[in-house]
Amino acid sequence: AQTVTQSQPEMSVQEAETVTLSCTYDTSESDYYLFWYKQPPSRQMILVIRQEAYKQQNATENRFSVNFQKAAKSFSLKISDSQLGDAAMYFCAYLLGAGSYQLTFGKGTKLSVIP
Amino acid sequence: EAQVTQNPRYLITVTGKKLTVTCSQNMNHEYMSWYRQDPGLGLRQIYYSMNVEVTDKGDVPEGYKVSRKEKRNFPLILESPSPNQTSLYFCASSFRRPPYEQYFGPGTRLTVT
Numbered sequence: 296a297q298t299v300t301q302s303q304p305e306m307s308v309q310e311a312e313t314v315t316l317s318c319t320y321d322t323s324e325s326d327y328y329l330f331w332y333k334q335p336p337s338r339q340m341i342l343v344i345r346q347e348a349y350k351q352q353n354a355t356e357n358r359f360s361v362n363f364q365k366a367a368k369s370f371s372l373k374i375s376d377s378q379l380g381d382a383a384m385y386f387c388a389y390l391l392g393a394g395s396y397q398l399t400f401g402k403g404t405k406l407s408v409i410p
Numbered sequence: 411e412a413q414v415t416q417n418p419r420y421l422i423t424v425t426g427k428k429l430t431v432t433c434s435q436n437m438n439h440e441y442m443s444w445y446r447q448d449p450g451l452g453l454r455q456i457y458y459s460m461n462v463e464v465t466d467k468g469d470v471p472e473g474y475k476v477s478r479k480e481k482r483n484f485p486l487i488l489e490s491p492s493p494n495q496t497s498l499y500f501c502a503s504s505f506r507r508p509p510y511e512q513y514f515g516p517g518t519r520l521t522v523t
Contacts, residue, residue: 299452328510340500340514347509386452392510396441396460397468398502400452 297322299389301401308377309409315362316372316404318387327391329363329370330398334384343385346370374406382408412437416501416515423491424523431486431518433501439513440506442484446470447498447517456499459484460506491522 298321308314320329331343346354346363354361358378362371374381387401414435423429435442443458445468455468459478473495475487484503488495501515 328508330511332514338498338517338519340502340517342511345509345511390510390512392508396504396506396510396512397443397455397458398445398453398512400445400454402450402452 297324297389297391297399299387299399299401301385301387301404303404304402305405305407307407307409308374308381310377310379312377313373313375314377314406316374316385316387316406318370318372318401320368320370320387320389320399322368322389322391324391326393327389329361330388330390331359331361331370331372332386332388332400333381334386334403335380335382340386344372377408379408379410382406412513414501414503414513414515416499416518418518419516420519422521422523425492426490428487428489429491429520430488431499431501431520433484433486433515434482435484435501435503435513436482437503437505437513438481439503440481441512442478442501442503443468443512444474444476444484444486445500445502447500453500456486488520491520493522496520496522 329346444456445453457476459465499518502512504512
């Protein structure tokens with residue numbers, strides 16, 4: 296079974312600074328998908344960024360980017376120019392796709408942004 | 411607006427009183443799923459459905475039932491709720507093709523006393 300590990304239960308960052316959230320996963324598959332979801336205090340699950348394992352190029356969405364290291368099974372999220380609105384729980388998730396659509400989540404990292 | 415809706419958003423009930431949490435999506439998604447979120451455990455899948463009349467167990471199915479009679483709806487049924495089912499519940503849906511992005515409902519906070 297696939298597992299997703301987020302080793303940092305809590306992190307903090309100064310406003311306007313950069314922070315990196317870690318995620319590792321365990322799989323024997325070669326074709327899969329990785330996601331970062333944000334959960335603000337409203338509890339809504341919001342997709343931040345996704346990465347297809349077959350793509351070597353790291354995904355980027357505005358201030359959010361990932362460092363995808365397939366051999367190391369690592370998928371970290373970098374938030375640049377942190378804003379107060381970035382404060383939330385962040386969940387890393389793995390999906391095998393094509394026949395199995397189950398999202399396997401890590402336990403989350405709570406990010407605080409200090410003004 | 412493309413969305414997943416859940417009702418109710420908040421529910422307090424007593425042990426043993428049957429309840430249903432509804433989930434509906436307007437995106438014509440084939441795949442739908444229920445998750446529960448508990449502190450320190452992340453989100454765990456309860457049940458999922460690949461399409462109408464096709465459902466299967468996820469990682470934590472005990473105490474829950476589901477049905478998929480229509481493509482847009484996927485209700486979660488607790489026939490005899492217990493306090494250990496107190497949790498935050500999410501419904502999600504997606505297409506069965508890449509990039510498999512799942513859209514989540516707003517969540518239902520359930521308390522069983």
